[in-house]
Amino acid sequence: MTADFSQKLSTLAAAAKYDASCASSGSSSSAGGNPAGKGSVYGNQGSGYGDRGSFGVRVPAGVCHSWTGDGRCVSLLKVLYSNVCRYNCAYCVNRVSSDTPRASFTEDELVSLTCEFYRRNYIEGLFLSSGIFSDPDIVMEKLTAVARKLRREAGFGGYIHLKIIPGSGETLIREAGLWADRLSANIELPTEKSLRSLAPEKSGKLIFGAMGEVSLAKAQAEEDRRHKLKAPAFAPAGQSTQLIVGASGEDDRTIIGLSGALYKKYSLKRVYYSAYMPVVSDASSGLPEISSPPLLREHRLYQADWLMRFYHFESREILDEAHPFLDTALDPKTVWALNHPERFPVEIKKADYEELLRVPGLGAVSARRILGARRQRPLNFEGLRRLGVVLKRARYFITLGGAFLDRFDDPSRLRRILSGGEDLQLPLFNF
Ligand code: SF4
Known part of the structure; x- marks a missing residue:
């Protein structure tokens, strides 16, 4: 690995590691490469949050630990295709107005990097997202091309999680699901009002549209397979999303109400909650001034989410108008x-x-x-x-x-x- 490529990997791994939507534990980078400094964040259509600590093991840049639905710990190469972005999400270090160092992989670089790490047993799969460096279709096509090449040309049999770029076309989303095990489109903020204020180029309509397309394609693929037609599997590990907690003013009732609706409407496998971590010092950003991320709130939301997914609670049973926030003292x-x-x-x-x-x-x-x-x-x-x-x-x-x-x-x-x-x-x- 050349020094230039190593620097690129560090930049694009650091930009991706806070996306919680693959249940990452965070990573430990031997290259030490967070160009924006410790605690900086985000970037990618899934941006993301929350370094939850690492296992304290020196591993190559970009390798992070994640947990599967059945509780197994797996290692993934978690990177952005590019941290160049046209959008200006207030909470993201990769927003267009930021002066963070920029880098982009090529498809072939990512394919050979993934295969090399897989062959060396560093990883069991790839988590790939990207900044919006061009039209959504072009960004989505790049991500899909990497997955396609990995499967078709490199014979890669490991796990692939692709980020869906809202606004990209139905054909691309449907193709992505043929190569990837999991897809995710991050909702990021719980209401359209907050999206308008903090991530003005994003649109709830487009994000839900992408989720709907994934859900429909998956249901159709499963129906085809039930009838024993020769239908390929579509995103067999389902779809997930991520919500940032505390960057905007919504209460817990709004958040779990949204999650409950997403589970029902789009058959999501997981909603990941990510405590807002302040990384952008801009008084006009509209972001709250807090001294530390609301980790206890995030923890309670995960507990409430668990009740909905496994104990058959409705969101309205957990919180109501008179009690809009989860109790901090009790589960x-x-x-x-x-x-x-x-x-x-x-x-x-x-x-x-x-x-x-x-x-x-x-x-x-x-x-x-x-x-x-x-x-x-x-x-x-x-x-x-x-x-x-x-x-x-x-x-x-x-x-x-x-x-x-x-x-x-x-x-x-x-x-x-x-x-x-x-x-x-x-x-x-x-x-
Ligand atoms: S779309 Fe928003 S969150 Fe994603 S990289 Fe661009 S500025 Fe960051």
Whole structure:
């Protein structure tokens, strides 16, 4: 690798590493190459946020760790095709008005770099995005061409995540899904009003249009395959998006309401939340002045999102007009349970799967284990513990054969206990 190419890789890796939409953990670059300085951000149609730390391992520039849907940790080469951009998103270091160093790969450079890193076992796949250096169709064609060449000419069998450039044509989006495992178009901000203010060249209509095209093409491909036609798979790992939290003034209710709608309407696999990190010092930018990124808020949003995706909660069950923000002291499922005493206690010997899922502290694995064990033998609290059921929070919300482990009729006191504001000597069991 020549020094020039190494510098280019550092520049384009640094510009891409904050995009959370591939669940990146951030990267550790041996080249140390964030040209805009530590904490600088963003760039790409997916821009992105949030260096969540690294594994502390020296790896080549651009290699980051990500998690798959089933919890496996994978390494990806995460880069921009180009950080040249015509747009002027207020929060992005690659906006047109920024004086950050610019660079662009060629298709062949990216293909050989990906293959070389793959052959050396540095990576299991590629995450590719880009600044908007030309018309959306031309940018999208470049990204698609890299994926096409990797699959067709280089025989690359690893994972590919391509960013969709909103405004690019249907044909290109449909072709991208034939080569990529996952596609993502980042919504970035929760309302059209915020997009107009902070990312004026972006359009919610175009972003949703791209998501709709992916969703439709995927549904059609799956339908074709069901009928045993010789149809190729389309983006088999689905599509995702990213929302920046705290750059604009929307409340959590607006954010999870949008996420809930996106899951339903476009069958998204994931919405990634990225705490806004201030990197642009421009008083006229319209960005809030904050001293640190709102990481706890981001964490609570992920918990609320989990409730919608896996526990069948509707967004309106989690927050309402009177409670527009998630509780910082307690997780959203516990808050829901405390607000719905009529749903508790849940009788472990009789409850169905859905009822078990609503108990704070019980997850899908515990619920399934309880149902399985219940068919084979009578359960007691010690038996629950042996099943691996964690009762630290659940103990206040369940009965077993009518017996309470801990009975609490005072929701305010229980709230204080669960949020750590009151110490309680737990009787009987030390779970
Ligand atoms: S489109 Fe916006 S977020 Fe993406 S690189 Fe350009 S300025 Fe940055």
